[in-house]
Amino acid sequence: MYFVVGEESGDALGAALIDTFREMGHSIEPVGMAGHRMQERGVESLFDISDISVMGISGVAAQLPKLFNRIKKTSNDVISQKPDVLVLIDSPEFSYRVAKRVREAAPSVKIVKYVAPSVWAWRPGRASKIRPYIDHVLAVLPFEPDIMRELGGPETTFVGHPLASEAPEIDRKTREVERKVPNLVVLPGSRKSETKRLLPFITETLDVLKARGNEFSIQLPAVGKLETDIREATKNWPFPTEILLGDDARKKAFKEGDLALSASGTVTLELALYKLPMISIYKLDGLAMRIRHLLTGWSASLPNLIADYPIVPERFNEYAHPQYVARMIERLILNEHEREAQLDGFEIVAERLAQDTPSVRLAAEKIIEIVQK
Numbered sequence: 455m456y457f458v459v460g461e462e463s464g465d466a467l468g469a470a471l472i473d474t475f476r477e478m479g480h481s482i483e484p485v486g487m488a489g490h491r492m493q494e495r496g497v498e499s500l501f502d503i504s505d506i507s508v509m510g511i512s513g514v515a516a517q518l519p520k521l522f523n524r525i526k527k528t529s530n531d532v533i534s535q536k537p538d539v540l541v542l543i544d545s546p547e548f549s550y551r552v553a554k555r556v557r558e559a560a561p562s563v564k565i566v567k568y569v570a571p572s573v574w575a576w577r578p579g580r581a582s583k584i585r586p587y588i589d590h591v592l593a594v595l596p597f598e599p600d601i602m603r604e605l606g607g608p609e610t611t612f613v614g615h616p617l618a619s620e621a622p623e624i625d626r627k628t629r630e631v632e633r634k635v636p637n638l639v640v641l642p643g644s645r646k647s648e649t650k651r652l653l654p655f656i657t658e659t660l661d662v663l664k665a666r667g668n669e670f671s672i673q674l675p676a677v678g679k680l681e682t683d684i685r686e687a688t689k690n691w692p693f694p695t696e697i698l699l700g701d702d703a704r705k706k707a708f709k710e711g712d713l714a715l716s717a718s719g720t721v722t723l724e725l726a727l728y729k730l731p732m733i734s735i736y737k738l739d740g741l742a743m744r745i746r747h748l749l750t751g752w753s754a755s756l757p758n759l760i761a762d763y764p765i766v767p768e769r770f771n772e773y774a775h776p777q778y779v780a781r782m783i784e785r786l787i788l789n790e791h792e793r794e795a796q797l798d799g800f801e802i803v804a805e806r807l808a809q810d811t812p813s814v815r816l817a818a819e820k821i822i823e824i825v826q827k
Contacts, residue, residue, distance in 0.1 A: 570591045705728075754770070
């Protein structure tokens with residue numbers, strides 16, 4: 455079994471798959487690309503996955519020579535090993551090019567994409583383009599199989615989202631704001647490029663809140679490699695700020711927070727499953743701004759997409775104004791009805807993602823079925 459991953463989230467999914475196969479009694483030999491979690495399970499990575507861990511169109515363009523080199527090296531390695539199945543988890547601009555080369559040179563290798571491409575958000579033509587070299591897509595969002603079918607994409611199965619299996623039971627009554635100084639959880643992103651664009655905006659928003667007479671305590675769960683940059687960017691914030699490292703500290707913050715100000719992304723779904731009211735913000739990079747007319751999704755927030763109506767307020771690019779977002783934060787802290795409306799929406803999200811069997815188990819079973827077929 456050959457894995458292609460390029461992100462920490464993909465590494466976590468790959469590690470969970472390896473554990474699940476072994477728990478099911480299947481003897482597998484995982485090879486390919488791996489982060490620290492998969493390496494702990496015996497996978498010797500072909501190269502450091504940070505080599506392909508780039509984000510945004512500008513980031514991809516800047517790394518093209520290295521990416522092409524890594525694409526060639528990876529595809530040649532897959533072709534030489536001829537695994538039973540090639541599992542692509544993330545980094546689509548990279549993994550699809552690998553898959554295409556493998557399909558041409560070794561057509562007997564089954565190719566599975568774990569986590570569907572976000573064709574519902576932009577570039578819907580990708581669905582039909584990947585069909586010739588992707589045998590099956592394992593979707594983590596319930597609406598994705600229908601969209602992939604409508605767009606002429608590969609056969610797609612909804613296996614569930616891993617976060618739904620991991621989220622704790624949260625009594626929504628605990629979300630009543632009782633502290634005199636509310637706890638604001640700030641999530642500026644997990645990449646340097648994201649935090650560089652968002653932290654100045656967040657700083658301005660906090661300054662507005664302070665000027666309007668508000669008091670907050672702030673918890674900021676950070677990726678370890680960004681700790682130094684984040685500490686420097688937040689040292690003059692107007693409210694006491696605690697930088698948190700590690701999954702346990704992050705999850706504790708989600709349980710104890712009163713409100714989150716979060717970069718758009720998968721973390722908004724995690725917050726919804728923790729029943730933590732939130733506001734989503736984002737700023738595209740310069741090149742992406744020029745082609746944003748290609749965006750087709752009505753929302754970038756996963757809770758909104760799953761519930762199929764606006765639960766989480768979103769502010770992007772020039773519409774993310776510090777004065778506006780500061781007032782949204784005040785409303786969600788002070789207004790019981792607006793908080794309750796979000797919590798009602800989060801219940802719908804949890805219900806639509808609920809499954810009796812853990813998602814990674816369903817994914818493993820489907821991969822076995824595809825290989826045996």
